[in-house]
Amino acid sequence: MRAVPTILHLDMDAFYASVEQAAKPSLRGKAVIVGGLGPRGVVATASYEARRSGVHSAMAMGMARRLCPNAAFLVPRFPVYRQVSEVVMAVLRSVSPLVEPLSLDEAFVDLEAGPHGALLDLQGQEPTALATARVTAMVLALAEDLRADIGRATGLTASVGVASSKMLAKIASEQAKPDGLLLVEPGREHQVLDPLPVRALPGVGPATAEHLRRAGIATVAEAAAAGKAELVRLLGKAQGAAVASMAAGRDDRPVVADRETKSVSVEDTFEVDLADRTRVLREIDRLAESCVRRLRAAGKSGRTVVVKVRRFDFSTLTRSETLRAPTDDPAVVLEIARRLMDAVDTTGGVRLLGVGVTGLADFTQEDLFAHVVEAKGDAERPGGPVAGAPGPEGQGAVAGAPPGEERDAAGAESSLAREPAAAEAQRRWLPGQDVRHVEFGPGWVQGSGVGRVTVRFETPWSPPGRVRTFLVDDPALEQGPPLPLTGPDGPDPEPHGGGPGPRSGAVSGT
DNA sequence: TCTGGGGTCCTAGGACCC
DNA sequence: TCTGGGGTCCTAGGACCC
The missing domain is CATH 1.10.150 (DNA polymerase; domain 1)
Structure with missing residues (x-):
């Protein structure tokens, strides 16, 4: 607990949805819902316009569609969010080197560790009303500058809380939302805290x-x-x-900049429960390989392999096995994962499978992937996607070929190859995804179905664009690269997202 | 409406060792 | 013959967070 409010918490407003509104001019001011679009998807982020209809994070997508049928429903574009997040974190580090990211859109900053620390320090003086007021004014100015910097660098709005502890800084940023700033003055902590649930x-x-x-x-x-x-x-x-x-208002947790990763895991929820044992084992193989690839990309190895199974009735279990020494050998992880799976009863069907590695240590060996990859399709080749860059998230596996057609796990042919054309088109053109047309340039998928895909042609720095429809296999249309939010003429002066205009202030006397 | 994916931390029981 | 206490590791499950 500090005498001075020098811990800052920053939270981007409706982050994923705001990024999409910044990237897609036609969606500004409209309800936008980002999340899994399949039958078992959930909402990751809803724009404030959508929240007015009662939509919120973690809600089943089916419910969101009923509450807000006219919203734009978009698949998440994590590479873009990650890129924007790096810009945000860099701005925070300009104020202090002690920045603790909590997720892509949230971080604590310890202002005392920064260049302003000395000025903010009361230097053992009595925290007189005058000294406290002076510090409060400085911190408010600093935080307001930070919000403006983030607006300029990203075109997005953020809310900020400042207080004498992490807990209160976070509560303050929550209360400041959207697009606000709230500083809790020392001595007024209980005023804020006590009435809360x-x-x-x-x-x-x-x-x-x-x-x-x-x-x-x-x-x-x-x-x-x-x-x-x-x-x-x-x-x-x-x-x-x-x-x-x-x-009681006591919270002495320090801001910690570099937290070590303790586990790596990959899991997938299937659009339809898996009943076939062979298929289950094939998915375990795929997940194990993907998990090890991420483990190695992080330069780690691990001692404990965990498999996770969620059954048809949502009951969830894990099985784990610990090695004597850490490994990052895909063949080893794969073998253990299969063995663990052998002891799990999957009668009735499996909704989710996962493979994880914990007990991490810092080492990697090269080339262990070579032999595992040989018989696989292009999609599973390592060294393609950059470390941590996800493929389409939350896609899971579409209901595969009918059970009669299943091959054994070693079969060289992937189920994707035999997928019906319609299903393949569905997964190729996902709402929100970036595309490029040889004639019309960059745009994004608005929707697809019955052999057609609808594209809106606009860029972050263009006016709202026009919609055109193509055949799903039109050779003139291809996947496009995500465009940066700030256009060729520099950042947009008007931050998007958020809601009503900026608000700021301090909690002071009643 | 029907429940994602990636994590962290805690608890509790049993094995094992001293 | 009956019976220790504590520490650490492993496994499984659960709550929580974004």
């Missing part, structure tokens, strides 16, 4: 909140009043103590 505390999710509610604890003030002993009794040692501290 316990759910607002980090680490208190639906299950814990329900547990506390049954014990008559609904707000942070009530949790604080309950005391540590009672909370430990209710929630267990670690969580009880954590909730007691947080509720």
Whole structure:
């Protein structure tokens, strides 16, 4: 807990949806929903326009479509989000080297570690009202500059919270949304914290909140009043103590810049449950290879292999095996994953499969992939996609060939090769995806079906563009590269996304 | 409406060792 | 013959976060 509000939390507003609105002029001011578009997809991000219809993150896509049928439903474009995220993090590092990213769109910054740290430090002085007011004014100016810099660099809006701890900085940025700034003055922490539902505390999710509610604890003030002993009794040692501290406003967690990766995993939910054992094992092979490729791209090896199975009824189990020494050999991981799978009953069908590696160590060997790859199709070749660059996310596997046609796991022919043309077209032209036409230039897929694909031709820096329809196999149309958000004439002066105009202020006297 | 994918941390029981 | 306590590792599951 600091005497001075020098921890900053920044959160991009409706990040994925705002990137799409910036990239696609025709979507600005419209409801945009980004997520898995298949029958089992969920919402990753909804624009504020879509949220007005009740759509939110993690909602089943089916429900989102019913609540907001006229929204634009788009597949996520992670390479673009990653690129924008790097720009955002670079702007944050211009203020202080101590930046802790929490995800692509969120980070903590420790301002005391930066060039302004000395100025902000009260240097052991009494935190007089005057000194505190001076520091508060400086931090507010700094944070407002930061938001403006991010607007200029990305064309997007961000919300910022500043406080004397991580917890309060994060709560403040939440309250500032969208496109706002909120600073919690030292001494006013309880004013902000006490009335909030316990759910607002980090680490208190639906299950814990329900547990506390049954014990008559609904707000942070009530949790604080309950005391540590009672909370430990209710929630267990670690969580009880954590909730007691947080509720009392105590949070001394430092901002940590370089957190080590502890596990790597890959999983896939299938559009239709897998019933066939052979198919299940083939998918395990694919996931294991993909997992090891990412492991090696990160320069790591691991000791424990984990497989994850979600059955038709959503019951989920994991099976793991630990080696004596870490490996990054795909053949080893593959063999263990298969063996673990042998002990799992999949009667009734499998909804999701996953393969992961934990117990990571820092080493890689070269060329272990060579022999595994030989019999595979182009899609699975390593060294194609750059480290960590995903293919289409959340695509899973489409219902494959009918069971009668299944070959054994070693079969050289991939199921993709025998996929019906219509299904192949469906996966080739996904809404939101970048395309290029030899005559009309760059655009994006608006939709496809019955042998046609509809494309809107526009770029981040053009006015809203026109829509044209093509045959799905039109040779003039191909996948395109994602375009940068900032056009040839430099960044857009008007940030997109967010909602109402900027707001900022400090929590001070009532 | 029907529930993604990538992670982190904690708990608890049993094995094993001292 | 009956019975220790503590530490560490492994496995499985669950809550939580974005």
